[in-house]
């Protein structure tokens with residue numbers, strides 16, 4: 001018998017394990033054992049194997065609910081400045097186009113981010129990660145995309161590396177050099193994509209600073225052909241791809257990411273059935289972003305019935321960014337997934353656990369199962385549905401990352 005490092009007893013487990021027939025994969029009146037940062041046993045407390053209770057720390061959950069640590073699989077936390085004055089202008093009737101013509105929008109965040117040093121960007125992102133940590137988040141995907149030249153995109157990736165080394169949350173870095181056209185390449189999108197493919201991506205791969213590559217494929221972003229070029233270059237360098245796709249129109253970005261066996265298609269409000277089928281066939285995850293939908297007051301809902309019909313895994317994420325989703329809360333997204341997108345509470349919880357892990361290509365987390373990372377959150381709730389039902393309630397009791405108590 002390998003003695004555990006920690007045992008949690010008197011606990012209800014929302015395992016999120018799809019192989020269990022119960023809703024949420026739940027095990028009530030359960031227990032869980034941790035060894036060297038991984039789950040070594042879980043099940044009914046009545047079936048718990050013997051262990052030396054004198055030598056082993058035991059935490060009685062007193063009937064609280066344990067879930068996998070939450071995963072925010074789509075964030076833009078690396079930036080400086082804010083766009084609060086634009087928010088004010090838009091509410092006074094100034095259009096996006098007018099703001100962009102005044103040099104606002106993404107361009108203003110790019111200017112502020114280029115001027116910011118590593119420390120400023122680190123401190124900004126650390127504060128945002130701390131907000132997510134307090135909500136039970138244990139893994140975060142952090143994209144670049146506000147540097148838009150080689151030096152500054154690499155700067156952002158270096159900040160991600162520092163965050164991964166110094167913050168308890170596990171950081172997964174995505175290169176999003178093809179987020180927007182930098183001002184110095186106005187009207188020269190193909191020339192900028194040359195830089196992304198021929199200069200930035202080889203450096204990103206050589207320095208091993210990102211595990212995935214993303215593109216904003218949209219009529220106000222990059223075209224289908226330009227997106228293909230980036231995906232082709234990324235794949236040749238051994239990097240997985242994902243895509244901001246069908247957010248404002250249907251540019252067939254989803255079918256393109258599926259063609260490259262990509263990790264996820266994100267936003268997808270304008271996705272059609274051929275795109276859903278392509279995702280189903282490729283195992284590509286749908287990442288739904290209700291925060292941007294809400295903040296932009298969009299009306300086109302993502303095709304939930306088609307995603308369910310074709311059994312496409314649905315994840316949910318904050319999309320935290322200064323322009324279209326300045327909402328640094330994954331718990332709010334759980335609630336919005338239900339209230340705005342009409343997902344069920346179980347679907348939204350899958351969306352920030354097992355399906356979010358899949359959207360990042362991670363198979364070692366997102367489910368309470370033997371051999372998985374001991375990343376979990378203990379909640380003062382009477383049922384897992386409460387996690388999407390209520391918001392703003394301080395219901396997180398404890399948080400463990402790799403079996404280490406991180407928040408209590």
Ligand SMILES: O=C(O)CC[C@@H]1NC(=O)NC1=O
Nearest residue numbers: 106216244292321322323324
């Ligand atoms: O406005 C910003 O700063 C980012 C917008 C954000 N980026 C993207 O690809 N889609 C979005 O909604």
Ligand SMILES: [Fe+3]
Nearest residue numbers: 074076244319
């Ligand atoms: Fe985004």
